[in-house]
Amino acid sequence: MKSNILFGRIALGVYFLIFFGYLIGPLVVMGLTAFNSAAFPSITPWQCFTYEWFGELFKDERILNGIKNSFIVGFGTVILSVSIGLAASLVLTQVWAKWRSTYYTIIIAPILIPGVVIGISTLVFWRKVSDSLGGVAFMNNGLFLTILGQSTFIASYCMLVFVARLQRFDPGLTEAALDLGASHTQAFRKILLPFMRPAIASAAVLAFLASFENYNTTTFTFGSYPTLTIELSQMVRYGINPSISALAVIIVAITVFGALALEVYRRRTKLKAGEIKPAKGLPSWLYGNIATILLVLMSFTVIGMLSTAQSYSPQQCKADFREARDLETRLKIEALQAARAAALAEAAANGEATEDAGTDAPAEQGGSSGAFGGVFAPTNLEDAAGQGDGASGGAAAPASPFGNVFDPTNLEDASGTSGN
């Protein structure tokens, strides 16, 4: 029995390990790539610890513009979908008892419809409306369409949040307010709205996050206002660098900060209400809870990183790395040369044999190398390695023999032109 329990525990532990690895692993890897100086997001080979991608990120006009658009769309969506969701939930819980389930199905349908469909239909519908009115400019505006398109289904999410809260509302309170002389508007504003405030806050956060991360609807509606997700997807198409990871690190950090802060706040409230007791032996401002400790640790980490970023320079490390790589390349080349020399010698030996047997061929003229158009000339390799210094990795070393196809500057040109 005991061994069974032990086995069960180990199995559970392994399961948790795998599960959390699966959940968090990609985030950790991506976070690490933001600090690796390699030009493509990777952690192996680890080159140098660097903050440069953060600088790179804030220099990137397109990402900054994408973030700006995402925020505009986000706020627009929050306002629109929270108000629509609130109205819809009020109708659902307070009016039309007979049609409730039908109404619920209709209002919930946008969640079930694929985002792509919503995107296309938003685009088509408003184009038609605009055309039928003789071309109304704002109806074809990317921000307008994106906000409307996203709100179509995000409003349904908000409504679900509100309905859950409204079910706990005592309609007697509204009646009491009316009975005491309040108008319907006053009863709504002074009684129902304050009651709904927490739900409004969470619905707003939910709506903003859903809007911020939305891609499939936005991709049809963004027009000339690409949001962050759109920009990122385009960057992936045209070549990617670790500044994306840097952005991910920032977003993850903000999220974790927010979650921890909320947890701290909740624990404090609970503590005040006397539901939990403070742990012993810890300063009172910590309130002895793990969330506070984590929050403090994280704040220190971020502050530390920010301050070291001012003085830290990976240039030395980068130079060292380059040197090491050059050395490695040179060694490789030498090994290759040695191998080639050996092969050459062998070939020469064979040649000599035939020469001995045959006519007066000019054996010493260029060796066998001439036959391959100088591709294997050792000097070639040296040149290639020299050019490869500026490129991303050692793989570029034997580039030039293939007619400069893999020259890194090619790529830069390509992305440069297509970007413009």
Add this chain to the structure above:
Amino acid sequence: MSSGVDVNLENIWIKFGDFVAVREANVNIKGGDFFSFLGPSGCGKTTILRAVSGFLNPSEGRVLIGGKDMAGLGPNKRPTALIFQNLALFPLMKIWENITFSMEVAGASAVERRKRADELLDMIALPGQGDKFPSELSGGQKQRVAIARALCAEPDVLLLDEPLSALDLKLRQHMRTELREIQQRVGITFIYITHDQGEALTMSDSVAVMRAGVIDQIGDGHAVYDTPATPFVASFVGENNVFRGKVSAINGDEATITSNRSGELLSKITPTAVGKMKVGDDAMMFVRPEMLQMGEGDAKSTISAKVLNEEFEGNTYSIYLEGEGGKQIKMAMPNLGNDPHKAKGDMVSFNYNANNAVVMPAGDLASE
């Protein structure tokens, strides 16, 4: 404080689809009275209250408050204030904000409101509690806050929907007295809804007893208790022993019935049935447990039975008896210090005064 105004319900019918919740209610409530609607749950008493306060419109008939027809006026336009069964204090507002909500919606300044709140808090004996939230108060305190909140609106009529039902017994009894005192102090009309006949009898000037949407009887506590108009009222208000039978003789306002199991019984006819009963009719005779006494009396008001059980309740003894044919009878005797103890199984005779028993045409009893 405004003085009480009359409330008149004229031929009120309230229907929900096919269901008739209130049938032909005619009630005249005198200004300044404490008036109760008494009935079991589901009898339509709350529906009537909602019609008075304006939360629903009667299908037929008129509600007059102070002689004015209230048709088309919403609850916020009527001179009534309702105290809800669950009190419905606003949980997110402090006590003083709760109390002065009616002033807030009328646009009064915070200073004015605070002053009024303090006055009312003094009145309900909760001075200095204005900055608490409702969740920090006890049941009885909340109760009083709800009353203060309603009174702050200076209504002509205060409507109370079973406001004491959530309180424990001691507090309920205390609040009864307090409510009655407040009512006499402010002098406005109170309309009180309850299923507890004790509350109705102690506090009210008048009581309307309702059954399944119909008002069976309106009268003061004595009338309802001593001379119930229907078997329902007789059995719902207080405890009663019922004897079924047929009328065998009528003499003015007295009748004799031949009961099914207890022989000939004499009693007076309840006032509303005088002249409406004739010999041979099915009838029910009611006599209260406390109206029974041990010993032989007049032949037509003496019953013999076997003692089943005796319960001591402090101020009274309840004696459960079994008469002829298994007829259950309850008798209540005051505890006067002389133990009237009877052994189980003893045969006893007891009697009543015919003036203290009422007979009426047979009908439905209140289901226990």
